[in-house]
Amino acid sequence: MVSFLRVLERVIKIADNIYSPLGTSTEENFKAVKSGISGLKKYCDMFDSVEPFTASAMPVRMTFRQMCIESATRALQQTDIDPSSDDVIFVFSTTKGEDLRLWEPSVAVARHFGNNNQPIIVSNACISGVNAQIMASRVLKAGLYKTAVVIGCDVLSKFIVSGFQSLKALSADKCLPFDKNRQGLNLGEAAACMVLSTVNGNYESKRWIYEAGSIHNDANHISGPSRTAEGSYRCLADCLKNIDTADLAFISVHGTGTAYNDEMESIALHRVGLDSKPVVALKCYYGHTLGAAGVLETLLSMQAIEHQEIPAALGFKEQGTTYNCMLPTTKTNVKGNSFIKILSGFGGCNAAVRWVLR
């Protein structure tokens, strides 16, 4: 039991990786997205599905463990961190892990890197990837560890495809977040890794600093979002406390392409007065990568700020939500050093994080 907790000042991102159908590094992934390349393809009978569905799948089947190891290895190679050190903790974000097990395969990944600490696994539906960043920042700020290896991953399976089809949530064609003609979501698979640290080195270039994080429940319905965006609104409001929004470049939304999610997000953005900020929606490139989504989309948002350019919302034609959202139809230049990433999920949960490049 920890009795005295030091509160350290800041958590920074020191390395990262995206391992997806669009590439095996964060840079490769952003390059693809910037060029308008999508990983989405139509599948007719994958996982014995009885209806065609569109998804972003790896070229070969890989397990959760393999994906996590591939991604974390590439991220850790960019650092001089010894992952087997007692100062390092592994934090996972996943909904289905491997063969429906979460604990055992996550421990196996940590052990692969020689790390013997108990990992923390966040399994909070679709907000897990942002939630994991918040949890990791907390344990780092409390001084329990110096470095956190945050890995978000989910792999496609018969279980997931069957389940989402049962809910009639899948679109047969490419998803169209916020568009009037959106028909539902696409599934995707990926692993994404973010190495966070409180170790203050002498860095010459700018660094990504974790500024705020918030989680709220809608207290409304287990499988549908709040009609008034209660949870998402509160998360955004928390992340906007005491800041000048002039430096906020954009909001990276969940944007699943389902009728209710996108509508709810438009309401949340309106309620906090962010209607005029550009919106980044990435599901048209990756589908909904479940446990990976929060980490993957945060990393691509960082790339967008670093390149001062946000990717186009592929296929977006006509606004289909009550309040207008500023989705770019071609890649667009943006200014500002910070962004907010929001997510919402089953169980009524919502999360947001704000990162700043300083």
Next chain:
Amino acid sequence: MSKISVEISGKECTVNGEKLNCSKTGAEMLMELYCKYVKDYPKFYKMDSLSRLGFIASELVLQKEAELNGTTRFESNESRKIILANNNASLNTDLKYSVTIDKNNYYPSPSLFVYTLPNITTGEIAIRNKYYGESCFLVLENIEQFREVLQTIELESDALVGWVEYNSNSDFNCTMWIEKH
């Protein structure tokens, strides 16, 4: 306010160390507890096993809290957090859904699929009590690790926290309490 703790296993249920009178054990005991101590929330019948376990524990904790504080059961507490954890996530329900998928019946039960996430339990408790605070589900090795992780969460308001594990209709356990920092 004195500390409140509810413990439920497949064999018995205690509130602050006092054993509640139950004639049944296992999943039937949860039903018996519902009929005796909750009664008026038919959504309970739709819930999966993990949610039923977490829900019953939350009801008993919150009833005890109201009793000790001399307040009504549904005192407004909008920012209260709900943080739950276990080691097996929603495995018991996942397996129930998994065995029903086949080529001729590819999507058997949407209402069961919705429960194949452990954090639906936190959602059910949030809905019942109108708690808009943080809700989170963690998968950890054991309750000791959970207590350690809880120390890092800044609780500007208090939180309903619990270890909720459902392995089978006879083998389950839950410890739930209100955490204040």
